[in-house]
Amino acid sequence: MVVPAAAQQSATPKQPAAGQLGESARQYALDIGQFPPYKPARMPDGHPDLNGNWQAMVSADWDLQDHDAQSGPKPEINGVYGAGPAGQSIVEGGEIPYRPEALAKKKRNFEMRATVDVSNDKTWHDLGDPELKCYMPGVPRANYLPYPFRIVQGGDASSPYMLISYEFASATRIIRMNWKETAPVPSWMGWSRGHWEGDTLVVDVSGFREETWFDRAGDYHSDELHVVERYTPVSPYHLMYEATIEDPKVFTRPWKIRFPLYRRMEQDFQLLEFKCEPFTEEMLYGRFGKKPAP
């Protein structure tokens, strides 16, 4: 399939003033009073250097909204293994603005989050949290799963791409910089197109498949999901992350999540593998095995 060439990055990128942040992230930084004005290290092309291994510290993968500590799906087997920590909402204003009928579906998702059935192709994705099945996590969930990820940023005119490699399920995103073409096909991780606004990397993500969820609480979206992410360096060790989430089929208005990403500082840290497919096979396919087992 032929996709027209990307617009090349402008030869002279806008040089932001020292300490200039994306407005929204700066407001957040001021809100929590932690980050003084910061002038990030830069790449040869003049943009901030976001390279590194990053990880969220929030417990939003359990629930984007306020949540108490909770047991896992099968405490009679798992005990405290699989239980979840309490956490404060990372949603601006606290609540996700669901349409009433969509809220009912979220509740059903939650009730059936640990049930799977792949005996029929047509209902393959109907039940169970995609994370439980080791499916690619989608965006923004990939960024607050409790696993590290690596941002790879070159910035050369020869390569109008950035890449994010996630440890979870070896999911990978290519971010196409200053790209015009929209998603050629729907995908699990979406179609990411980036540009710089001052020192903030803005990534527009669309072209999603509808099957990913936002968390283990059953928060979900449709195939009309549109996410705009903002990555702003606020110290050598932190990126402020913000995502605006829009989906008119499911929500009454766009809403935002915000949290910091932390640089993994261990000596010689590197991503390892969380190829979780083998951990799902007995759950998904065990029932189709020969009985009694040979």
Add this chain to the structure above:
Amino acid sequence: MTCRPLTILGIPATVIAFGSLSLLVGQNSPTGNDSAPAPQKKTATTAATSQAVPTAKPNGFRTSWGDPDLQGVWNDATSTPLQRPNGVANKEVLSEEEAEQFQAQTAGRLSRDRRDGDAQVDVNRAYNEHWMDSRRLKVTADHRTSLIVDPPDGKIPPLVPISAERQKMLNERGAEVGRFNAGMPNNYRDFDLAVRCVIRTDVPPYMPIIYNNDLQIVQSPGYVVIAPEMIHSARIIPVDGRPHINKHLLLWLGDSRGHWEGNTLVVETTNFRPDSNIFQDADPKTLHLTERFTRVDAKTINYEYTVEDPHTWTHPWTVRIPWTRIDPGEQMYEYACHEDNYDVSHFLQGARERERRGEVVQPIPELPLNEPLK
């Protein structure tokens, strides 16, 4: 994109990769944490560069921070066979005219739209040319008759006798493949790693395959990252001189470390899981893999690798595959696999149904599809 079982396509389940644990453990690590803060990274890059053995003058392909530039989306499809066919035994490189003939011959052999086989062969070719990468029907631009460049006869060196332990493992694997090919898998463990969507052609060393032959390279200071389309993993290769991870940590894709020798990226890979796909059934404990990536012009990377394993072959051998740049006209797509892996469910439910009907099917060690080129 749905995924199809590779074994049913006549691709040996084992034609993928592996590595050894004994490489490169003594290098200094000038820095543990990459870009924080910036001056450390500078040290790392300088240290890596100072180890380089200049084998060529820098060509024009450089990143803005001075490393050789390998970035882009590349495709490695070709019909040139791994081993040189006997019909061209004395020809390492063909003339223009001979190459045309060789290409027609190999393309004819590879085509899945042929209808000259028996019923079983015909059924196996139902997964036809529509689904295949048509680039795989072209010989390499340099008109070589084999991808193997060393030894000079273009053949895999003779095998050495293998241990009883490895033979037992191979026999067990063979039995699983036989049940799978016969449509009678006992359970999901009878499927190979590719069918289970754990790993596919993303394990080094890379070999051309029937489709999804794209590989994207993105670089940052101190790193080269290779993202093969199938299956959506990114192989992160530090080129900053740091040592390998502890030998007790094992990875499906192995642990890669690179360094620059002139314009060439040299990568050594270790720490493979023994249950990963082991290249050509080599011994994961002793296989030593070295890959070399050299940008030769705007549209070409020469990808070369040497495999050495005294437990498998009498001599090391070397393969060269040209990679052709395809972006920005073409882009890589997300290769979802496990997410809609209907095949596993279908095969297993089919096998249980056959058992219910009392059918008895003999194992099929190898599916007939294409006769080798003589």
